[in-house]
Amino acid sequence: MKILVCVTSVPDTTTKIAFTDNNTRLNKAGVTFITGPYDDYALARAVELKEKTGASVTVLNVGEADTEPVIRKCLAIGADDAIRVNAEPTDAYFVAEQIAAIAQETSYDLILMGRESIDYNGGQVHGIVGEMLGIPSISPVMLLDIEGDTAQITREIEGGKESLEAKLPLVLGCQEPIAEWKIPNMRGIMTARTKPLKVVEPTGTDKLTTVDSYELPAPRGAVKMIPAEEAETLIQLLHNEAKVI
Amino acid sequence: MSVLIFAELDEGKIKKSSLEAIFYGAKVAEMTGTSATAIIAGPADDAELASAGRFGATKVLHATDPKLTEPNGMAYATVVAAAVQQEGSKVIVLAKSSLADAMTARLAGKLKAGLAANVIELPDLSNGFLVKTSIYTGKAFAHNELKADIKILAIRKNTITPEEKDGTAPVETFTPALNEADFAISVKNTEKSSGDILLPEADLVVSAGRGLKGPENWGIVEDLANALQAATACSKPVSDLDWRPHSEHVGQTGIKVSPNLYIACGISGAIQHLAGVNSSKVIVVINKDADAPFFKSADYGIVGDVFDILPRLTEAVKAL
Numbered sequence A: 001m002k003i004l005v006c007v008t009s010v011p012d013t014t015t016k017i018a019f020t021d022n023n024t025r026l027n028k029a030g031v032t033f034i035t036g037p038y039d040d041y042a043l044a045r046a047v048e049l050k051e052k053t054g055a056s057v058t059v060l061n062v063g064e065a066d067t068e069p070v071i072r073k074c075l076a077i078g079a080d081d082a083i084r085v086n087a088e089p090t091d092a093y094f095v096a097e098q099i100a101a102i103a104q105e106t107s108y109d110l111i112l113m114g115r116e117s118i119d120y121n122g123g124q125v126h127g128i129v130g131e132m133l134g135i136p137s138i139s140p141v142m143l144l145d146i147e148g149d150t151a152q153i154t155r156e157i158e159g160g161k162e163s164l165e166a167k168l169p170l171v172l173g174c175q176e177p178i179a180e181w182k183i184p185n186m187r188g189i190m191t192a193r194t195k196p197l198k199v200v201e202p203t204g205t206d207k208l209t210t211v212d213s214y215e216l217p218a219p220r221g222a223v224k225m226i227p228a229e230e231a232e233t234l235i236q237l238l239h240n241e242a243k244v245i
Numbered sequence B: 001m002s003v004l005i006f007a008e009l010d011e012g013k014i015k016k017s018s019l020e021a022i023f024y025g026a027k028v029a030e031m032t033g034t035s036a037t038a039i040i041a042g043p044a045d046d047a048e049l050a051s052a053g054r055f056g057a058t059k060v061l062h063a064t065d066p067k068l069t070e071p072n073g074m075a076y077a078t079v080v081a082a083a084v085q086q087e088g089s090k091v092i093v094l095a096k097s098s099l100a101d102a103m104t105a106r107l108a109g110k111l112k113a114g115l116a117a118n119v120i121e122l123p124d125l126s127n128g129f130l131v132k133t134s135i136y137t138g139k140a141f142a143h144n145e146l147k148a149d150i151k152i153l154a155i156r157k158n159t160i161t162p163e164e165k166d167g168t169a170p171v172e173t174f175t176p177a178l179n180e181a182d183f184a185i186s187v188k189n190t191e192k193s194s195g196d197i198l199l200p201e202a203d204l205v206v207s208a209g210r211g212l213k214g215p216e217n218w219g220i221v222e223d224l225a226n227a228l229q230a231a232t233a234c235s236k237p238v239s240d241l242d243w244r245p246h247s248e249h250v251g252q253t254g255i256k257v258s259p260n261l262y263i264a265c266g267i268s269g270a271i272q273h274l275a276g277v278n279s280s281k282v283i284v285v286i287n288k289d290a291d292a293p294f295f296k297s298a299d300y301g302i303v304g305d306v307f308d309i310l311p312r313l314t315e316a317v318k319a320l
């Protein structure tokens, strides 16, 4: 079985977001980049499937050279090889086109992604790739088991979940509790250095969306504290002042 | 040409978030000098469908094929793409949801559409087609220019306040050709709590964290939620520990909510939790630790013990 895991390189979840160049670029000074937390779930499950069934795991990122530390970390966690499409990933359709092009070259049985990126929170790339390849896409996936060419899947729906069965190949957007996040060990880090990382140039150049500028939310006003012994007045304030109940 | 709105049903009723999308779509139609058509798939009676007119739809296309009874993102995308073609639509509007996400992505792939997710305002048409979206899980906004011929706007809850007017929309049965491949996934079992207020749809949310000490203590959270007719939510450790179902987990790696009111009980306010809730209109924090970081992001705060405060708030709500 061949598994392709698509990962983003995104600011750490604790990052205080700021912009530069007249609010047209993310200020990367002091920002630590990590694999998207949902992509980490996808990778962890892929590595488990590799350990269980001997699948091969390829990691794919569409990004510029500065994403390589994140890719190396995925190799350290257990992926066998990696591909980087050398382009700024500034549009979901464009990114999906790159992933679909790679997937068309090698036929993967499973393409695992995160449920959504934590920078643009689109939650779209898996579905677009599925459409481009003409195969089913399912998200958000909470449990995944493979038996032969059939996948047993639990997907979250609003207010609950459903169990699904589908034939490979599939594109899946993953979330917890599909697997536990994995931390690379020393041996993994050492071997990752020599695992193949292929860099390819992008195909197609269509950017269907661009960002003109960014903005930070206005800070919330000062908090109004209510003494515990008068807690009931909160309900009056929500009713009469904030008018939300 | 028309603006096309994809509206979802929940147990035969148009979802509240979809009514917001219809109203938003009708506004965009007004701005661009066209009309607003809603496309709805699945079983619902004509009176319910026609009520889309009260929110500005001038026509409703009803996809009635029994194969569409169960929500199916891929099949719905085929239906919506056919409607786009029939209506000559250039702008498609929908409310963000798990079904809408699945549908939208397939649709964008089919139509090569420019897609903006988490739209939070009406578009700015003064110079091109600009939309403001929420990015970095609510930590920032982007002004996106949509350059493709066909544009899809997935709006976040509370983007616009729908105004109802009199009127109904004519309902036309819509029977496009379906694609067998869209039904390749078989649903074996669905577990869904029925009757409860769906968290992503809720105007009011009562959320609790590890400060509640254990699942056996959730009664006081549910009592307050019931009194307010609010949905319940929780922090990540609470769902990790299986105290509450995963579908209640909010934050960076959970559901993102933007209700009118978010009440956080015994939650410390980690940045990853805030990321999923900070676009709520009003935030109330109840925590026994006066230094809990959540107070910095709150509108109202009470330093106190949830086991004392919550039952008193429930009584105060009942007395309103």
Ligand SMILES: Cc1cc2nc3c(=O)[nH]c(=O)nc-3n(C[C@H](O)[C@H](O)[C@H](O)COP(=O)(O)OP(=O)(O)OC[C@H]3O[C@@H](n4cnc5c(N)ncnc54)[C@H](O)[C@@H]3O)c2cc1C
Binding pocket: A006, A007, A008, A036, A038, A039, A060, A061, A062, A063, A088, A089, A090, A091, A092, A095, A112, A113, A114, A115, A116, A117, A118, A119, A120, A121, A122, A123, A124, A125, A126, A209, A210, A211
């Ligand atoms: C400088 C810069 C500017 C950007 N500007 C924009 C912008 O203007 N508009 C915009 O939409 N996005 C922008 N992003 C790109 C964003 O990081 C995404 O890569 C891409 O747009 C898809 O976003 P999404 O939220 O739709 O992804 P989602 O659909 O939420 O992602 C789902 C999954 O798809 C996979 N995936 C997504 N992106 C990649 C990738 N690059 N490589 C490999 N797998 C991936 C991951 O598994 C991810 O979990 C920008 C990124 C950078 C670095």
Ligand SMILES: Cc1cc2nc3c(=O)[nH]c(=O)nc-3n(C[C@H](O)[C@H](O)[C@H](O)COP(=O)(O)OP(=O)(O)OC[C@H]3O[C@@H](n4cnc5c(N)ncnc54)[C@H](O)[C@@H]3O)c2cc1C
Binding pocket: A013, A037, B208, B209, B210, B211, B212, B234, B235, B236, B237, B238, B249, B250, B251, B252, B253, B254, B265, B266, B267, B268, B269, B270, B271, B272, B273, B276, B286, B287, B288, B289, B292, B304, B305, B306, B307
């Ligand atoms: C990559 C990543 C992603 C994450 N994603 C999420 C996410 O999506 N959502 C999320 O919630 N977290 C997320 N987290 C975890 C987050 O960092 C915090 O650990 C978590 O939010 C803490 O949950 P909590 O507030 O319930 O628990 P705690 O931090 O333990 O806080 C409990 C609070 O309860 C208060 N308390 C205790 N007893 C009482 C009482 N009797 N009365 C009143 N108050 C009381 C305490 O003072 C304390 O402030 C993520 C972390 C990482 C690293």
